[in-house]
Amino acid sequence: MKNISKILLIIFSFGALTSCEQDLDVNTNPNTPDTITPDLALASAEASLIAMTGGELANVGGFYAQYYTQAPSAGQYDAIDEYNLPTNFGNRVWDELYSGCLNDLQYVITESELQGNTGKVLIGRLLQAYTYQVLVDVFGDVPYTEALAGVANINPKVTPGNEIYTDLINQINTAVANYNANPVPSAFGAQDVIYQGDMTNWLKFANTLKLKMYMRMSYTSQADPAAVTALLAQNNFITANAGFAIFGTQTSQRNPFFETNLSASPGLGDINHVASNTLMLFYTQNNDPRRNAVYRASTTGAYASIDQGNGAAFNNTAIAYSRPNITAQTPVYLITVAESNFLQAEALIRYSTQAGAKAKYDLGVASSFSTYGLPTASATALTATGAAYEFITGLATEQAVRQVMVQKWAALANVNNIEAYIETTRTKFPEVVPFGTQEYSKGNRVTSLTSILSATSLPSILFYPQNEVDRNKNITQRTSITQKVWWDQKN
Template identity: 60%
Template structure:
């Protein structure tokens, strides 16, 4: 199946980068009778990782301030300016709706027909992951009226909070059905994430639920009871959820690598001071896992958005350390531990949070290919990452989120940006007052927004708003999604 799955990746990477697919979100690509749930799942996973590991990895890297626009290049200057137009998301929206979600709907429907409770759980969990991502970056999106084909070609949007609650309910139902009748799915190794290891998919579903509940932390829907129930069950991720079925040939490679490094020549993305100096000042060895040395073998970065002020080649600076076969991650064990740590601080009186925080840092080192033992001195008494309790919920949570931010670089850049939006950590401060050792971001030096304001949402794609009168465009990029209340 590897050759088939790589073919999907070839097609999807080409679609995402080279053209604006004109499919409507209600188009059903699953009518051919030869499509099986396994093939549809492979296609859905390829669509999802092409977006999260491609366009969204690039965008999230700018917004989380992992990288910035290189001097003497300008491909992504509008992103660094916070000045994107309404055409930015045309490809990603289409790929997630017409590609990923439609295929997952097929997986769920066909698995239900055959009583394949395992297939239903996999499809449901990934569908929830994808819809959550859409809500987190676009706000209200078509949901209850979506996927109806010709019966409704102009679906209305559903409130993000309603979508969240319904997604959790569907995950719960799929988990209950599987546990009541644990059918081993026939999808097998066509599942490129866990090869249909259902124990891992149950853990993925529980971790996703915890993430969704914590998105609600600053809203009236915050639910300590549900969170504490999940914590008591303690059935969370033990293996990174990643797509690693990449090759070294043309269009078989990691999507960020394929576009940024091969097609565009590795000239745009250079290390931002915000993350680079956090690692550098703290002597964190993850620096050399996240970034490459420059052409002279040195590690250098620039201030966010400062590339317009001087001339120099990208090769004079550190750049993302993405290789052809670098996996694309959906959820990691490190992120799971940080989620548990935050939940224990917010809803459990802090008991056990220190252990989860420290395990999060150690497993982050492992995800970057480093020994977990290297993290120990950082976490010891007096270490720069020592866990300090008793300073209030937000101050304690801040420690967790800073380490989550440091652990998501080129693992899941968009998730890092979403979490900075939710928690406001790392804080955005003026360049003159930035303390990079503690974790700070600054307004991009070429920002078109005032003060310390940064984008908190994406525009709906214009190829959707122009055809669907029920989707009203956001007024600006500073509107907030439903859970953004802090």
């Protein structure tokens, strides 16, 4: 495991794990030292997952979802804004998630099965499913059936993403059924930072994660209305955000995005990210108070932003604009209650003649305000009849879904940036329109003005990490980041 998650473990007094001692790859043996326990391995895995989803993936997701753009007079992330990522961009994410997170979770599962602890197995399976789902969603087909085999297979083949999704859902169902048949509490306690070992919350997480995965399939032949309808009827989704919310204020204890991008000495940090007009003007033109929660004002107190990729047109620096309002202790979320409600709203639109969709949509907006620490009364005012965010009933399916997805996009800023990018890729909402035709108040995206891609193309996938391509003969580098993940089938 790499330094950031190792440090997170130390500060939370989880102890240093042998698996954290070196940089490993997807082919490394799972953790086997006698001193490790499933509790410590779970803490390690959660820190590893959070470090990546809240760090490097939050960064690229923030640019691709058009929450941020590269500031003038700086250029660290020009390549992201240009859609010109190098093939080595994903090296660290891949190594951390496979060698740190997935290996630790496999240890949790294997040891807990030997102990007969169905609660620990369930939590391990759920987090493993979440992690593999993230890997598929950003890298496409990845090692799965042959992964984590150690020296027994140093060249694991990739498994098609649709097959991975199917097996992950089966794994979740089996783990849930085994727990329900023999409900042994996990007793993880505080070493499960997300839900403190509370099995009721983890069972709700299981249903919410499955719903999320089923909705990813909605434009594919694997769409499963019956399974979705059964989940909706069960109505047992998360009621508490699934997140990591115990960051400290000292160096190397802090939110990973803040630690990397915002915390350095004056002149060295907080110089690259400024607000993109795409989201900023959506908030501003709709009088949405989330603007002040997502962004900090400029040094003059203004909420200023620029068009995506237009930094070269200005000579001033980041302090002249709004910047991400992420602090040392801002939580990193895996799934929020707002996201759960939006998933349910979309499902009801697609598979239940829209019945109940408005109520879930309204709850999604209200829950988003709560996540940002804003009064839900402000959300209620914006979703009221005739207001900017009123849910219009009776629209055609895709237009009804659009209402949900625009609000979901607006609710994920600084919350789960990579999820926002993934969902905009899946649904194509907010739409990408030619520059000059955009209506930011309605929720429109544009192609970055520095894009190397043609027309209104945006990246659909990340390159395989070059480290893995070089050492694994069964992985061939893709030719373009406009190739598609398996579920990306909407015209």
